[in-house]
Amino acid sequence: MVISKFNVTFAFLKIENDRVMIDVKLLKILLILMFPLRLYSQDETETTFAGIRTVVIDPGHGGKDPGALGQHVYEKKINLAVALCLGELIEEWFPDVKVIYTRAQDVFVELFERSNIANQNNADLFISIHANAVEHDKEKSSGNETYIMGVHKSEDNLRIAMFENSSIKFEDNYKDNYDGFDPSDPESYIMFSLIQDEYLERSLKMAELIQEEFQNGPITKDRGVKQDGFIVLWKTAAPSVLIELGFLSHPEEELALINEDNQQKMAECIFKAFKRYKEYMEQLTINN
Numbered sequence: 556m557v558i559s560k561f562n563v564t565f566a567f568l569k570i571e572n573d574r575v576m577i578d579v580k581l582l583k584i585l586l587i588l589m590f591p592l593r594l595y596s597q598d599e600t601e602t603t604f605a606g607i608r609t610v611v612i613d614p615g616h617g618g619k620d621p622g623a624l625g626q627h628v629y630e631k632k633i634n635l636a637v638a639l640c641l642g643e644l645i646e647e648w649f650p651d652v653k654v655i656y657t658r659a660q661d662v663f664v665e666l667f668e669r670s671n672i673a674n675q676n677n678a679d680l681f682i683s684i685h686a687n688a689v690e691h692d693k694e695k696s697s698g699n700e701t702y703i704m705g706v707h708k709s710e711d712n713l714r715i716a717m718f719e720n721s722s723i724k725f726e727d728n729y730k731d732n733y734d735g736f737d738p739s740d741p742e743s744y745i746m747f748s749l750i751q752d753e754y755l756e757r758s759l760k761m762a763e764l765i766q767e768e769f770q771n772g773p774i775t776k777d778r779g780v781k782q783d784g785f786i787v788l789w790k791t792a793a794p795s796v797l798i799e800l801g802f803l804s805h806p807e808e809e810l811a812l813i814n815e816d817n818q819q820k821m822a823e824c825i826f827k828a829f830k831r832y833k834e835y836m837e838q839l840t841i842n843n
């Protein structure tokens with residue numbers, strides 16, 4: 556049925572017993588249709604906001620979970636140092652953006668709790684910071700890479716996800732907390748192929764910007780943007796990335812990562828990517 560504009564415009568008026576009656580409800584609907592921007596409530600306009608109000612920074616591991624082991628340092632220490640530098644930069648340049656850390660000290664935090672922190676604070680972006688390691692051929696593996704949630708395309712990626720997910724073995728009830736997920740069983744990773752990630756595009760954008768900006772940092776070997784099933788990204792309801800800053804198993808890279816100036820420079824690279832991502836998201840808001 557086609558309703559002409561004329562009929563719709565006057566549909567809220569009814570004539571009953573020679574009196575003109577106004578259907579207020581219908582009039583409101585018509586006015587909203589005719590003047591959508593003016594009559595949107597505050598809440599409705601806010602749901603279209605795509606900028607960044609809250610960023611959750613997640614330094615991997617901590618406390619009883621050291622993460623990867625270098626010759627001189629534990630991964631957890633590097634992750635925390637870079638995370639704190641990043642948070643300070645965001646707070647300094649964007650005081651309106653709320654920065655929340657999943658941990659700001661050397662303490663153990665369960666992976667599901669890290670996602671909870673992001674979800675309870677309505678995070679607009681989740682940045683997990685890690686450093687890599689291999690057990691064999693230590694000289695051969697170097698460089699940085701950024702992961703987003705998804706299905707691994709290579710055994711190498713799966714190995715990294717298995718290592719990072721093995722943090723849950725430090726948790727008391729990990730089988731209950733993660734629906735029986737076994738971080739060291741490749742079969743467990745099949746479930747990630749069923750996930751529809753509504754944040755995939757935005758996560759990918761942030762990951763690409765980080766890898767681009769790392770080209771100006773102390774570790775420039777670009778291992779690219781990759782996908783895998785990381786527990787810490789799995790239940791986080793926001794665009795999410797997991798950064799591997801470099802390899803602690805590589806002697807030169809370990810020394811580069813231990814250096815405080817370099818930690819600051821790596822945080823600056825991630826900050827510049829954050830700034831560009833924020834601008835990109837604000838542009839999306841304007842265009843919508």
Ligand SMILES: [Zn+2]
Pocket residue numbers: 615616622623630684685686719
């Ligand atoms: Zn890690």
